[in-house]
Amino acid sequence: MERYEGIGASNGLVLGPALVWYKPSLSVGRRRCELSEVKGELEKLDAALDLTREELKGLRSQLHGHLGEDHARILDAQILLLDDEDLLTATRRAIEKELLTAASAFAQAMGEALVPLHLSQEGLFRERIEDFRDVEQRVLHALRGGADLRPELVKPSIIVASELSPSDTASLDPSLILGFCIDEGGPTSHTAIIARSLGVPCVVNLRHLSHRVQTDDILMVDGTSGQVVVNPEEAVRKRFAQRVKRRRQAEEKLRSLRDMPAVTPDGHRVELAANVELPVEIPLAMRNGADGVGLLRTEYFYFQKGQLPNEEEQLAAYREVLHRTEGKPVIFRVLDVGGDKLLSAMGGYREYNPFLGWRGVRYLLSNPDLLCVQLRALYRASVEGPLKIMIPMVSDVGELRQVKEIAVHCLDQLREEGHPFQEDIEMGIMVETPSAVAMADELARECDFFSIGTNDLTQYIMAVDRTNARVAHLHRPSHPAVLRSIQRTIDAAHDAGIWCGLCGEMGGNPSLAVLLMGMGIDEISTNAAAVPMVKKAIRSVAYSTAQQWVKDTLALSTADEVDHYLKIRAQRGLRDLLLENHEGSSGATGEES
Amino acid sequence: MPTVTARIGDPVGLHLRAASRIVQRAKQFDSEIHIRYQDTLANAKSILGLASLVAHHLEPVEITAEGPDADEALQSLVELIENELAETD
Numbered sequence: 299m300e301r302y303e304g305i306g307a308s309n310g311l312v313l314g315p316a317l318v319w320y321k322p323s324l325s326v327g328r329r330r331c332e333l334s335e336v337k338g339e340l341e342k343l344d345a346a347l348d349l350t351r352e353e354l355k356g357l358r359s360q361l362h363g364h365l366g367e368d369h370a371r372i373l374d375a376q377i378l379l380l381d382d383e384d385l386l387t388a389t390r391r392a393i394e395k396e397l398l399t400a401a402s403a404f405a406q407a408m409g410e411a412l413v414p415l416h417l418s419q420e421g422l423f424r425e426r427i428e429d430f431r432d433v434e435q436r437v438l439h440a441l442r443g444g445a446d447l448r449p450e451l452v453k454p455s456i457i458v459a460s461e462l463s464p465s466d467t468a469s470l471d472p473s474l475i476l477g478f479c480i481d482e483g484g485p486t487s488h489t490a491i492i493a494r495s496l497g498v499p500c501v502v503n504l505r506h507l508s509h510r511v512q513t514d515d516i517l518m519v520d521g522t523s524g525q526v527v528v529n530p531e532e533a534v535r536k537r538f539a540q541r542v543k544r545r546r547q548a549e550e551k552l553r554s555l556r557d558m559p560a561v562t563p564d565g566h567r568v569e570l571a572a573n574v575e576l577p578v579e580i581p582l583a584m585r586n587g588a589d590g591v592g593l594l595r596t597e598y599f600y601f602q603k604g605q606l607p608n609e610e611e612q613l614a615a616y617r618e619v620l621h622r623t624e625g626k627p628v629i630f631r632v633l634d635v636g637g638d639k640l641l642s643a644m645g646g647y648r649e650y651n652p653f654l655g656w657r658g659v660r661y662l663l664s665n666p667d668l669l670c671v672q673l674r675a676l677y678r679a680s681v682e683g684p685l686k687i688m689i690p691m692v693s694d695v696g697e698l699r700q701v702k703e704i705a706v707h708c709l710d711q712l713r714e715e716g717h718p719f720q721e722d723i724e725m726g727i728m729v730e731t732p733s734a735v736a737m738a739d740e741l742a743r744e745c746d747f748f749s750i751g752t753n754d755l756t757q758y759i760m761a762v763d764r765t766n767a768r769v770a771h772l773h774r775p776s777h778p779a780v781l782r783s784i785q786r787t788i789d790a791a792h793d794a795g796i797w798c799g800l801c802g803e804m805g806g807n808p809s810l811a812v813l814l815m816g817m818g819i820d821e822i823s824t825n826a827a828a829v830p831m832v833k834k835a836i837r838s839v840a841y842s843t844a845q846q847w848v849k850d851t852l853a854l855s856t857a858d859e860v861d862h863y864l865k866i867r868a869q870r871g872l873r874d875l876l877l878e879n880h881e882g883s884s885g886a887t888g889e890e891s
Numbered sequence: 892m893p894t895v896t897a898r899i900g901d902p903v904g905l906h907l908r909a910a911s912r913i914v915q916r917a918k919q920f921d922s923e924i925h926i927r928y929q930d931t932l933a934n935a936k937s938i939l940g941l942a943s944l945v946a947h948h949l950e951p952v953e954i955t956a957e958g959p960d961a962d963e964a965l966q967s968l969v970e971l972i973e974n975e976l977a978e979t980d
Contacts, residue, residue, distance in 0.1 A: 371912070374911035375908070375911045382938055384934055384937040384939060428941070
């Protein structure tokens with residue numbers, strides 16, 4: 299029995315077998331061939347280079363089609379590597395003179411060629427090594443016959459990994475995931491967010507766990523405290539199983555609210571929706587009784603296959619989403635990426651300050667063709683079910699106007715082409731920049747709804763990078779500066795006669811959700827796992843009481859004061875809720891990540 | 892052997908996309924072309940070689956060419972490095 303201590307990133311308790319996930323990183327030793335095999339090895343090398351070149355060229359032409367020549371160029375370096383005179387001469391020489399196999403020779407030549415890059419002191423330039431390593435892996439895979447070496451998830455398991463990429467997570471069957479134990483990362487990493495959405499425990503920052511655990515070892519994971527026990531003793535295991543059982547009963551009690559609306563005892567109704575990152579999370583949202591999807595992130599559809607989806611592919615994906623949400627409304631947020639995120643995956647463009655950079659609507663407006671394809675797909679999908687469209691990272695009224703112009707153009711095209719679509723699709727914006735809060739009255743006049751993105755809004759209002767561990771503690775949505783901004787935004791929306799929602803982790807905290815309700819928020823969208831608890835909170839506190847909370851907290855000066863106030867109130871108003879979760883306040887009641 | 896000096900026109904420096912374009916351009920010539928930045932000498936037709944040059948905006952690199960079309964090659968590469976790269980990025 300061994301204990302490990304990490305950081306709890308998604309609450310819950312689980313006991314089950316491990317599946318150790320590793321990246322198929324091929325390394326080859328110095329393997330020799332016979333003199334008679336040299337010719338064959340040289341041919342194998344050429345075939346593998348050809349295959350890889352085809353792969354990369356295919357990817358390039360797709361990028362070219364969607365983003366234009368300028369962006370497609372980022373793949374050129376990788377393609378050029380396959381024809382690199384110095385590299386290929388060294389590889390062929392190693393096969394012919396040292397009698398190495400094609401794989402060994404190629405790996406050796408790559409290793410030598412990358413030495414000067416490793417010696418470079420600059421991080422920005424050193425990252426290009428990764429781009430070349432990626433090509434190396436592709437060639438080595440091609441030499442092996444292209445077999446996929448990823449382990450298979452065939453039974454319910456706890457995924458143990460050094461780190462998972464979004465495409466790794468996307469390839470896993472969510473119904474078989476019991477939890478995650480990750481060596482790296484923080485509570486806001488991609489895997490942690492997925493875990494919270496799936497409602498399974500996740501512990502991050504476990505350092506070398508993935509090297510110490512074998513597939514099928516039994517793990518005991520506490521996603522709240524961050525404790526992981528490997529192969530626990532019988533008595534420990536039994537006690538833990540008891541805890542798991544008690545907790546499950548409490549959760550089931552909450553879930554019994556599934557078909558009840560989020561209405562306060564004095565009859566005030568709030569729409570309670572779920573944030574969805576991957577389509578596989580939709581069933582959990584529906585099971586937990588969400589009124590709809592308040593934030594459907596569309597990035598997944600773009601990164602799933604490592605290539606940009608065309609209009610027909612997007613249309614099919616959006617239809618599938620609307621099918622799964624059973625007629626409940628879905629707010630699709632158009633592609634929200636930083637230019638750096640989209641492009642750095644393939645080398646090339648990087649920013650020193652991506653949060654203040656070329657992202658969200660800014661990126662889309664400099665790539666109007668990309669936006670057009672997505673809007674057309676969304677409008678065409680609108681005949682399948684109720685959908686709304688949301689624009690990310692708006693910081694200026696002019697941006698909203700430009701998007702609307704493009705939308706009008708798309709609708710004209712669709713009409714001309716005879717594609718059916720729903721008239722009057724609502725278009726709203728994310729309010730997540732201080733400038734959008736300041737201009738909320740003007741923005742409200744020109745769009746159909748607001749959704750306050752509290753994760754980013756808090757970061758920008760407080761000027762805190764929440765991924766920076768030294769200042770992350772200052773990232774608090776309960777800070778009066780954030781609360782005042784939210785109140786101001788809601789009021790501006792209502793003055794202009796539009797509705798105002800909120801999507802962000804903040805809405806998953808029961809006492810903050812009650813506070814938001816008191817501010818007059820019309821819709822709260824949060825991670826699917828938190829929906830039942832938030833619903834219970836709203837059903838427990840009268841609207842008039844929540845309004846009093848707002849009055850009191852808006853008069854306070856610090857986040858500590860607000861948190862203290864809410865703690866005292868919640869002990870009265872939300873006691874049941876807190877008791878049921880005494881096992882460790884769940885992701886939603888704990889500190890915001 | 893003809894040698895010229897060019898200053899990196901691209902504000903981001905000699906990044907990978909720029910390096911790719913230099914390799915593509917160099918390959919259009921029969922001459923052997925090398926680019927030197929500080930103490931590092933790289934084959935202009937090798938992406939791995941160019942990737943090892945960490946040259947920043949406006950820093951000088953030295954280009955040498957040897958072969959039948961050496962002069963044209965130098966002229967074309969200087970134009971690319973000083974001007975064309977700056978324009979498209």
